Amino acid sequence: MTSQNIYILGIESSCDDTAAAVLCNGKILSNVVATQKIHEEYGGVVPELASRAHQQNIVPVIHQAIEKAGITKEDLSGVAFTRGPGLMGSLLVGISFAKSMAMALQIPLIEVNHMQAHLLAHFIEEDGFEKPSFPFLGMTISGGHTQIVKVDDYFDMEVIGETLDDAVGEAFDKCGKMLELPYPAGPLIDKYAKQGNPKAFQFPQPNVKDLDFSFSGLKTSMLYFLQREMEKNPKFIEENLVDICASFQHTIVKIILNKLKKAVKQTGINQIAIGGGVSANSGIREALKITEKQWGWKTYVPKFEYTTDNAAMIAIVGHYKFLKKDFTDASISAKSRYRF
Structure with missing residues (x-):
């Protein structure tokens, strides 16, 4: 390994995706994700099943990531892993493997906050994608989190707004369940919304x-709305599905944009970078592009594969921590709740 090359292995196992990635000097060499299909029949992630699937997937996923990168494990400079937040059983699988690997190879072990990683995914070297400059406002929207973060530097972040109850992704999935859509419902609501009247x-x-933010009231109003309409017409959902999806998604986009507008006004920062699985939603992406012209914002949307849970975002945080020599030791433990 030449002295100027920093090879970081990233390991992500916070929920139901087992992921591994290798970066060389901030550029992706491989990004492998094993998705667990078993949760679909339960309508949500089952923690015990998730941790068992991680145990089955982690060795082949890491092996594949190193092989695809065209290096050997001995070339690695450090191992970065998700410490939290997430499901405790799932996190433990990734942490245990990362500790063992770092110890065996005698290379640094680097802990990563999953939420910071969603925002720092914007700094992965990727052709055609511009990086935000500091300071910027980060908006993390996912199945488990909805946050507005003031980002002054790679590791100087402050949460200035967050959900008081359901996360935005949770609201999509729960309303999708009311509409009898399969889990996860978010991508399907987005698909149908494109065909409907918002x-x-x-x-x-x-x-x-x-x-x-709060999304529990919106979820409740959807429930009562559907109950009322179904009493009048038992085929109401079937006949109006695309319009229901479009109207629901339109409301969520308005909630998000109103809060962002307020955050820009309060902070004076008009650079917006979004991350998290729900940032793949086309309605949110299109609305942000419109605001660039309307309100003079500069918006940054990461490459699709870096929006959902992935190890490339863990590896990029590992890269910047490696440069700072910000390492951890084998005594570290998982944190299911992990603030910045």
Whole structure:
């Protein structure tokens, strides 16, 4: 290994995807994800099944990532892993493997906060994708989290707004369940929304103070709305599915944009970078592009494969921590709740 090359192995196992990636000097050499299909029949992630599947997947996924990168494990400079937040059983599988590998190869072990990684995914060297400059506002929208973060530097971040109850991805999935859509429902709602009228039905926007979010009220109003309409017409969902999806998605986009608008006004920062699985939603992406022209924002949307849970984002954080020599030791433990 030449002295100027830094090879970082990233390991991600916070929920139901087992992922491994190899970066060389911030550029992706491989990014492998094993998705667990077993949860679909339960309508959500089952923690015990997730951790068992991670145990089965982790060795082949890491082996494949190193092989695809065209290096050997002896070339690695460090091992970065997700410490949290996430499901405890799932996190433990990744952490245990990372510790063992770092110890065996006698290379640094690097802990990563999953939420920071979603925002720092923007710094992966990728042709055609611009990186935000500091400071910027990060918006993390996923199945488990909804946050607005003021990002002053790679590791100087402050959460200035977050959900008080359901995360935005959770709201999509729960409403999808009411519409009898398979799990995960978010991508299907997005697909149907493109065919529907976003103003067909009105859903209330929650009145939540400051920059915080709440999606439980929207979920409840959807439930009562469907119950009322189904009493009048048992085929209401079937006949109006695309319009329901379009109207629901339109409401969520409005909630997000209103909070972002408020955050820009409060901080004076008009650079917006989004991350997390729900940032793949086309309605949110299109709305952000429109705001660039309307409100003079500069918006950054990562490459699709870096939006959902992946190890490339863990590896890029590992890369920057490696440069700072910010390492950890084998006594470290998982944190299911992990603040910045």
